[in-house]
Amino acid sequence: MLRVLFNEPKRTMKDGQRQVTEQLNRFIGGLSDGTFRAAKSEQKLAQYAIWSRGFQVGLDELEQSVYCSVRYAESIKSSFVEDMEEGEHDEYRRFVYFYKNGLIRVFSLLDKLGYFLDDWLQLQTEQVKPHFSFFTVLRRMYERHAVPQLQQQLYELKAAHKQSLTNLRKQRNMEIHYVNAEMLDDWKLNAYRPGDKFAVENVRFEAQELSDAYAMVEGCLLAVFRYLNETAEEKQQRK
Template sequence: MLRMLFGEEPAAPAGVVADALKAMQAYASAMHLHAVAGRDQDHKARTREVMAFGLMASLDELEQSCYAASRFGALVTSDSWADMPQEERLHYRRYVYFDKNAFIRLFSLLDKLGTLLNEALELNTQQFKERFSYFTVLRRMREKKLHLALGGPLSDLKARHEKPVARLRKRRNEEIHNLNSELQDDLLQMHLHFGEEIGLESISDQLEDMASGLELAAASLQLAFAYLAKLAEEKAPQSGR
């Protein structure tokens, strides 16, 4: 969808994003078959099918936001706002928009995944914390030793991306609760170098962090939905029994 901004055709999913979408589609199909077979009296299968499709859309939107941010970010070459010609300032503002869009969508996606895992695996995280995040769900699985075959790999994945995701979470929290994230760096520079020209934040570093966040999201989705699909298959009634 967003690639049209650059005169490009929609791109086919690739790599870990494609793997995640495939796993989610397989799980959604399994839930659909469960429902149409008349085994969904509590409507949980239908709900999980819809949640899977919602997460597929969320991953696609996240990937596109990351791509748009990277394309607009590559067009910003000046070291400061004051040095930018008008056209480059527009590119920078577009970069900021899609960068924010991406890191906000990242944590929204992860929390939706946490909600699905909490319900599908009957983790009851809400008894521990009424308003919980994806990371709270992981902690619940680890501390209660629940579904270790999934919780272990998800926690390992989180640990591999811990530093960039922590920076992204800090920027997300500042953006939502305090001050525009791009102004935080300006404020810090004003305190440290009062009276001097304020340089731009490192766009390349931010893009690297966001790429790590996208990889975390996609790989976590792939692991989670492959595990959920396996559980559903094990619980499904076998023909001839």
């Protein structure tokens, strides 16, 4: 959809996103054809179908935000905002918009996947932490020895992308929690003096970190739904 901003043809889905989409479609089909019916109520099956379609849409939206942030980052050359000409400044603002959009979506999708896993596996993670994240669920899976094969895959994905996620989480917390204008002003004043120029962050590095986080989200979705589908298929074959 957003390739039009760069006068490009519509996106051709890459292997990772295509595989996630295939596994989600396979899972959604299993919810309706009886594959998962024995263990879940009709209401739950409908809820999981809605969540699964939400994962498809969410991953697509995240991919587009990541792509745009990478492309706009390529246009930024100046070291200070004040040194930018109008065109470059517009490109910079577009980068900031899609970067922020992307980093919020990364954790939103991961946390939704965490809630899905908590519900599907009946982990009752809310007993440990009322408002839990994907990472809390991952610890809960480890502590309860729940589906260790899947838990190990998810842990390895987390470890492989740890630094990018840590940096993005700090950025996300700044974006979400500094909602009070006075707090934000106080924070800026601590780092800014009259006459200072506003330095441009390393936008290419930040865009790369966002791309790295996207790879983790994509990998986690693929691992979860491929595991559920393959496990269900094995049970069907044993009948």
